[in-house]
Amino acid sequence: MKHFFLVFFTFISTITLAQKLNISLFNEENLQTLLITPVSGSYLLIYGDNEYILYPNQIIYISRSNDSIKVRDMATNLGTWKRVSLVGRTGNDVIRINPVSPSIPARIYDDNLGFYVDFNRMMVINLIDQEKYVAAVVEAESGPSAHIEFYKAQSLLVRTYALGHMEKHAGEGFNLCDEVHCQVYKGKSTKNPEILKAANETKGQVVVDTSKTLIVGAFHANCGGQTANSGDVWITPQPYLSSVVDPYCTSQRNAKWEVKIPLQAWLDFLKSKGVQTEELTHKQIEFHPKERVYKYTIGNVSIPMKEIRTHFNLRSAFFTVDVVSDFVKLKGRGYGHGVGMCQDGAMQMAKRGKTYEEIVKFYFKNVEIVKFLELNNYSHEEEILSQPDSTQPDDFF
Numbered sequence: 001m002k003h004f005f006l007v008f009f010t011f012i013s014t015i016t017l018a019q020k021l022n023i024s025l026f027n028e029e030n031l032q033t034l035l036i037t038p039v040s041g042s043y044l045l046i047y048g049d050n051e052y053i054l055y056p057n058q059i060i061y062i063s064r065s066n067d068s069i070k071v072r073d074m075a076t077n078l079g080t081w082k083r084v085s086l087v088g089r090t091g092n093d094v095i096r097i098n099p100v101s102p103s104i105p106a107r108i109y110d111d112n113l114g115f116y117v118d119f120n121r122m123m124v125i126n127l128i129d130q131e132k133y134v135a136a137v138v139e140a141e142s143g144p145s146a147h148i149e150f151y152k153a154q155s156l157l158v159r160t161y162a163l164g165h166m167e168k169h170a171g172e173g174f175n176l177c178d179e180v181h182c183q184v185y186k187g188k189s190t191k192n193p194e195i196l197k198a199a200n201e202t203k204g205q206v207v208v209d210t211s212k213t214l215i216v217g218a219f220h221a222n223c224g225g226q227t228a229n230s231g232d233v234w235i236t237p238q239p240y241l242s243s244v245v246d247p248y249c250t251s252q253r254n255a256k257w258e259v260k261i262p263l264q265a266w267l268d269f270l271k272s273k274g275v276q277t278e279e280l281t282h283k284q285i286e287f288h289p290k291e292r293v294y295k296y297t298i299g300n301v302s303i304p305m306k307e308i309r310t311h312f313n314l315r316s317a318f319f320t321v322d323v324v325s326d327f328v329k330l331k332g333r334g335y336g337h338g339v340g341m342c343q344d345g346a347m348q349m350a351k352r353g354k355t356y357e358e359i360v361k362f363y364f365k366n367v368e369i370v371k372f373l374e375l376n377n378y379s380h381e382e383e384i385l386s387q388p389d390s391t392q393p394d395d396f397f
Contacts, residue, residue, distance in 0.1 A: 041093030144191035151198035152356035157217030218340030224333025
């Protein structure tokens with residue numbers, strides 16, 4: 001087992017070179033039993049010294065058995081091993097995972113799967129082509145109904161994040177997981193072939209700042225007409241993530257919102273922030289910024305807008321405040337943190353003929369789009385790519 005992890009970690013360090021990513025699936029679930037079914041292509045089931053070919057619609061069960069993995073088909077218990085692999089044989093292999101215990105809706109995945117027990121849970125690792133992964137995340141984050149130039153812009157941000165965070169879970173033996181704190185990954189992109197086309201047509205491209213460093217490729221649903229300064233939302237500001245006026249998103253569904261909050265709840269919140277509320281007039285409570293601002297100031301107290309958003313679970317931190325009878329009425333703009341690319345705005349830009357380069361450079365200031373392998377920090381990888389890869393573990397994937 002120690003030899004396996006040594007080889008596996010070596011594999012992680014060369015994964016970019018092979019244009020593959022290791023993604024932990026169902027990462028926050030305590031998986032016990034999975035029903036596995038190839039959808040297309042065929043798979044080689046590798047367990048111990050045994051190999052078994054699986055074709056579409058064949059079923060096997062993968063279960064945790066203490067610190068090992070048990071495998072059975074519909075008729076036979078095939079045995080128990082420390083690790084089990086499913087390796088695609090055709091280059092166009094798709095497989096369905098249906099968690100039985102706990103019961104979770106099935107998902108389908110491209111390429112290869114590995115199973116083992118670690119951290120007191122069954123690990124399910126998807127070794128997937130980089131662009132297939134990018135397309136899958138783009139679909140999960142953006143939906144299936146946009147223009148291809150938007151999908152190209154979104155692909156750049158997804159790929160930039162992935163390649164900039166390759167070691168995020170290195171201590172756990174994989175690159176990224178499928179949860180929100182990495183990038184949402186719900187399986188194969190299936191709803192619009194233009195998404196995978198966009199990923200492939202921008203293959204290897206990333207976004208860098210003036211120091212040739214991969215950017216924070218932030219995005220959100222709708223900015224309400226003006227994106228936010230990163231320093232108003234996060235601790236560390238980035239010069240390329242500065243506020244821009246966005247005329248493209250303002251007619252979209254998420255551009256405006258309105259909520260009513262009981263006046264007493266609003267006063268209680270203000271009091272918790274140190275505001276003397278006893279003699280406040282309605283006029284003092286009201287607030288009508290003409291553009292995005294960092295703080296809501298009342299008396300001598302200034303409260304970050306993002307704190308109000310979090311406390312009242314608002315769609316954005318871009319809103320006005322009015323008092324109406326016993327309520328505070330908030331009229332808001334946008335949906336999300338507001339930093340980086342406004343997805344609604346970018347979609348409209350694409351519809352109006354803007355290229356993905358124009359979209360990216362509209363929302364991110366003083367950035368370049370480059371090939372990842374052309375970056376100075378990673379130039380040594382070109383030499384490695386031209387050499388045989390002696391670290392590829394033939395006993396896992």
